[in-house]
Amino acid sequence: RKNASPGSCLSFEPVILRESHQEDYNSFRAIVSECDTVSPDWYTACRIAELPQDSHPRKVLNEWSTYGPSSVTVRCGREGSYLWDRKEGKSWHIPIFEVSTVDVTGAGNAYAAAYATARCVLGHTPLYSASLASAAGAAAVLSEGLPPVDDALKTFVYGAAKDILFRAVQL
Secondary structure (H helix, E strand, O other), X not given: OOOOOOXXXXXXXXXXXXXXXXXXXXXXXXXXXXXXXXXXXXXXXXXXXXXXXXXXXXXXXXXXXXXXXXXXXXXXXXXXXXXXXXXXXXXXXXXXXXXXXXXOOOHHHHHHHHHHHHHHHOOOOHHHHXXXXXXXHHHHOOOOOOOOOOHHHHXXXXXXXXXHHHHOEEO
């Protein structure tokens, strides 16, 4: 990134509302070009890439890779997520950790924040970072509102991430 401070990390979670009639996505692409990590949901990823919603995940990730970020995670709800990382030069499907859903509000935010933290702050690999992110998303849906951040939550997230990591599939 131009003008980035050493050790800094810029993460972006773009959202396009379904009722949006925006046609020009160049401003989104310009922001993405300055990001270390970017984590759109599937609908937003396809809209910004100007690809059909039924596109193959590899095609969507390949398009996003041309915008310049270091890594892209595309969140797909119950279908899991997709990860592409520039340094690794690889893409993966990251499964979900199956839980009884109470409230989905904030799951995508938890995923995006966990990925950026694990990758940029803690220095984990892209694949392990995405596994932690998927686990954080699972933890977020277990209760209404924010779950309490305590040792039980940390144990859940790290245990779920280990399970997710073993089920991730390279595309």
